[in-house]
Amino acid sequence: MSTRLYFICVICVGLLLTGCAGTQSRNTDPENDPWEGYNRKVYAFNEGMDKVVRPVAVGYDRIMPDPLQTGVGNFFRNLDAPITFINQVLQGKLKQGGTTAGRFLLNSTLGLLGFIDVASKMGISYYNEDLGQTLAVWGYEDSRYMMLPFLGPSTFRDGPARIVDNYYSPVGSVIGGNVRWGLFLVRGIDTRARYLDQDAELEQAYDPYVLMRDVWLQNRQYQIYDGDPPLQDYDLYLEDFDEEPDTGAGNTP
Numbered sequence: 001m002s003t004r005l006y007f008i009c010v011i012c013v014g015l016l017l018t019g020c021a022g023t024q025s026r027n028t029d030p031e032n033d034p035w036e037g038y039n040r041k042v043y044a045f046n047e048g049m050d051k052v053v054r055p056v057a058v059g060y061d062r063i064m065p066d067p068l069q070t071g072v073g074n075f076f077r078n079l080d081a082p083i084t085f086i087n088q089v090l091q092g093k094l095k096q097g098g099t100t101a102g103r104f105l106l107n108s109t110l111g112l113l114g115f116i117d118v119a120s121k122m123g124i125s126y127y128n129e130d131l132g133q134t135l136a137v138w139g140y141e142d143s144r145y146m147m148l149p150f151l152g153p154s155t156f157r158d159g160p161a162r163i164v165d166n167y168y169s170p171v172g173s174v175i176g177g178n179v180r181w182g183l184f185l186v187r188g189i190d191t192r193a194r195y196l197d198q199d200a201e202l203e204q205a206y207d208p209y210v211l212m213r214d215v216w217l218q219n220r221q222y223q224i225y226d227g228d229p230p231l232q233d234y235d236l237y238l239e240d241f242d243e244e245p246d247t248g249a250g251n252t253p
Contacts, residue, residue: 028210032217033145042147043209049150050192054199057192069190071115076187078107078114080128083165087129091137096127128223131165132158136224145213153216 027036061069081104088097103119103126111118120126135157143157154162205211221229 028207029145029213033213035144035146039145039147039213040209042149043212045149046147046152053188053192054196057189057196060189061193061196064193069193072186072190073194074107074111074117075114076183076190077117077126078104078111079170081107083131083169084127084129086168087131087134088127090134091129093127093129096125099125100127130158131161133224135161141224145217153212155220158220 027034029036033039064072081100085097085100085104088094088100103124106119106122106124107114107117110116132155140157143155146154146156146159148154148159151159151162202208202211
């Protein structure tokens, strides 16, 4: 199965869920999530799929020793380095791009295809950039929240950008056939296993959908602005409130 066919399946499921969304009018965040009715339907679909995926991830987490899990995570993170490098260049972050290229070469050779993160042991910084972040840097800063079938939280900007990143990744462009889909499956299970400790928090939330959306959007802003997002209106209000008031000392009436 090709990458193109996979995303055709995603689009078809999305269209099916759009037809099922009906006229649901619930909206907890009209500005960022105006399509909440549709997004909740996709969220419910993904939750249904997770009933199959989660037991596999639990078994993987129990069987796979921690050092091996770390190695698998390092391997897939190393595969993302070329995409990060391309987007750093597109954003004008040439120095960081050189660092990413160096990390990739070290980890791909001395690190045995990335299973051992030699670069981090040497104190070389890790960066993670994608096309969605690049589009934000180019001016497409705000985008509507959108739940994707199978893939989870995203935005109208980041969803198509993820497809482009996937197409030009080493797995998408170099590795083909069943090996590609085997890697995709392993990565999905490994990623799900890393979020198992967050399941309890979601289950205890009054509205798990809202919690997931708000946390994801906040984290996305953090990524786009390299850890220093602009202050929101509420933050500016608190900043003004914390300032020392002018008591008028020394002024004559």
